[in-house]
Amino acid sequence: MSIFIDENTRLVVQGITGRDGSFHARQMMEYGTNVVAGVTPGKGGQTFEGPDGRTVPIFNAMDEAVASTGANTSVIYVPPAFAAGAVMEAADAGIDFVVAITEGVPVLDMARAHAFARDRGTRVLGPNCPGLISPGKAKVGILPGQIVAPGPVGLVSRSGTLTYEAVYHLTTAGIGQTTCVGIGGDPLIGTKFIDCLAAFKDDPDTKAIVMIGEIGGTDEQEAAEYVKENLDLPVVGFIAGQTAPPGRRMGHAGAIISGSAGTAAEKMEAFEANGIQVAKRPVEIAELIRAALQG
Numbered sequence: 001m002s003i004f005i006d007e008n009t010r011l012v013v014q015g016i017t018g019r020d021g022s023f024h025a026r027q028m029m030e031y032g033t034n035v036v037a038g039v040t041p042g043k044g045g046q047t048f049e050g051p052d053g054r055t056v057p058i059f060n061a062m063d064e065a066v067a068s069t070g071a072n073t074s075v076i077y078v079p080p081a082f083a084a085g086a087v088m089e090a091a092d093a094g095i096d097f098v099v100a101i102t103e104g105v106p107v108l109d110m111a112r113a114h115a116f117a118r119d120r121g122t123r124v125l126g127p128n129c130p131g132l133i134s135p136g137k138a139k140v141g142i143l144p145g146q147i148v149a150p151g152p153v154g155l156v157s158r159s160g161t162l163t164y165e166a167v168y169h170l171t172t173a174g175i176g177q178t179t180c181v182g183i184g185g186d187p188l189i190g191t192k193f194i195d196c197l198a199a200f201k202d203d204p205d206t207k208a209i210v211m212i213g214e215i216g217g218t219d220e221q222e223a224a225e226y227v228k229e230n231l232d233l234p235v236v237g238f239i240a241g242q243t244a245p246p247g248r249r250m251g252h253a254g255a256i257i258s259g260s261a262g263t264a265a266e267k268m269e270a271f272e273a274n275g276i277q278v279a280k281r282p283v284e285i286a287e288l289i290r291a292a293l294q295g
Contacts (some may be wrong), residue, residue, distance in 0.1 A: 001135035001142075001178065001203045001204060001206075002042070002137055002178050002179045002205075002250065003134075003154070003178070003179045003181070003196065003199035003200060003203055004097060004123070004125070004132060004181070004199065005097070005132060005133075005134050005137070005138045005139075005140055005150050005179070005205075006134055006137045006138060007137050007138065009072065009073050009137075009138045009140065010034055010041055010072050010073065011028065011034060011036060011071065011094045011138075011140060012036065012037045012038065012042075012062065012065050012069070012071040012073070012074040012075075012090075013028075013035060013039070013074070013075055013077065013093070014038075014040075014062070014076045014077065014078055014089075015038075015039075015076065015077035015078040015086070015185045016038025016039065016040055016058060016077075017038065017048070017058065018077055018078070018102075020077045021038070021040075021077035022048070023080075023203055024075075024077065024141070024142055025038065025050065025228075026051055027137075027139075027142075028075075028139055028140065028141075029054065029056075030050070030051045030145075031133075031138070031145040032136075032137075032138065033139055033236065034138070034263065035050065036065075036069040036070070036071050037057055037059055037065040037068070037069045037071060038056060038057070038058045038059070038065075039059050039060070039061065039065050039074075039281045040058055040060075041060050041061070044058060044060030044061075044064070044116045045058070046058045046159075050098065050116045055142050057069075061089070061093075062074070062089045062090050062092070062095070063092070063093045065087075065093070066094055067083055071095065072095065072096045072097065072108075073095065073096065073097045073098075073099070073140060074090040074095045074097075074098050074099070075098075075099040075101060075131065075140050075141060076090075076099065076101055076102055076126075076127075077102065077183070077234045078102060078239075079102055079269070080102055080103070080105045081106075083100055083102040083104055083105045083109075083110075083127060083140050084106070084109035084110050084112060084113035085109075085113075085238060086100075087100055087113040087114075087116075087117060087127075088112075088113050088117070089123060090122070091113075091124075092116075092120065092281060093163055095122055096121075096122060097123045097125070098117065098122055098124045098125070098190075099124075099125045099126060099129070099131045099140045100124060100125065100126035100127035100128075100129065100184075100190070101127070101128075101129065101131060101141055101142060102127050102128070103127065103128035103212060104128070104156040105127045105128070105170075107186070110127060111152075111189050111191070114188060114190055116209065117190065118179060121190060124189075124190025124191065124257075125181070125183065125189075125190055125191045126183075126186075126189060126190060126191075127137075127184060127186055127189070128184045128185055128186045128187070129141070129160065129182045129184030129185075130142045130143050130160035130163060131143055131180040131181055131182060132160060132179060132180065132182065133148055133179070133251060134179045134288075135148040135149055135150040135151070135176060135177055135179075135180075136150045139158065141166070141182070143163065143167075143180060143182065143208045144164060144169055145198050147164060147168045148167055148180060149171045149176035150177070150178075151170075151175055151177050152176065152178065152179065152205060152206060152207035152208060153170060153175055153176065153177045153206070153207070153208050153210060153294065154178045154180075154181075154196070154200040154203065154206040154208075154210070155170075155177055155179075155181065155182045155210040155211075155212070156180075156182040156183060156193055156196040156197070156209070156211055157180075157181070157182050157183065157210075157211070157213075158182075158183055158184065158185050158213055158214050159182075159212055159214055159240055160182050162212050162214075162238070162240055162282060163180060163182045164171070166210055166285050167180050168240070169282060169283055169285055169286040170210070170286050172229075173287070173290060175281075175286055175289055175293070178200070178203060178205050178206045178279075179200075179203075179205045179206075183196065185214065186281050189277075192223075193211060193219050193223035194212070194223050194226045197209065197211070197223060197226055197227065197230075197231060199232075200224075200233070201230065201231055201233065206233065207235070207293060208233055208234065208292050208293050209231075209233055209236070210235075210237075210238075210281055210285055211227075211235055211236070211237045211238075211240050211291060212237070212238045212239075212240065213238070213240070213267055214235065214239060214240040214241050214264075215239070215241035215262050215263060215264050215267070216238070216241075216262045217262055218262070220271070221266070221267060221270040224237075224267075224270045224271050224273070224274040224276055224295070225270075227274055227275065227276055228274035228275055234289075234292035234293070235275075235276045235277070236276070236278075236285055236288045236289050236292060237268075237276045237279070238266045238278070238279045238282060238285060239243045239264045239268050241264050241280070242264040242265075242268075247278075270271070277292065
């Protein structure tokens, strides 16, 4: 199986006529994702041509797109000033799952958008995330489809590029994945580690989990406690930013060390204390997972 997306995903691309939206819409369609519509205000009535000449309709608004196509998922490639509004428009239209790729979205805007989406039962992934992919079924976002393979490992990560590296090492080692999820590195995100861990717990095809964290915040520590208390699956962890100086932002807006709670050392200690094997380097992840799968 998989989590959050699968063969039944019916995807709307918000911002499909922009540079990033059009490029990645074609990539998702080429991978096999069922892209059913695009939304760009002022472009309603036009069509978007994907690979092999396939076209999808473009609508002015999300409510029109959902009513016409039965879409259940959306992905957002719109500028930061409009991204939170796009999340709320999708939630208001009845979309179940929104993937916000856009980075640089104002935190206060996203606070409102997350609250709006929660009130309507809409799950949000991101913002500032690479999205997710269920190998052989669907991809929503920007994760490269050529590095994944179907298999028994679920992966959840705060870092987009480390997601790619970890998946590459797993696939190269002959270890496939159920779903790979990039949750994003902003201070406020819609779907956290624990949400993904709970979903993997309920997925009968997921036999082991990779969890990639980074400095800043306490989400990794909370996830480690969840693993100890709720999961029987083996979990392998990695923490990025092991040499980062305290008080300096490193890459992601949420990667700021405050005191000792957000350091890589503290997070790695929390992992080990709660039964999570810790890789010191990304290349070690595949071998630790292989050993875990072999019992």
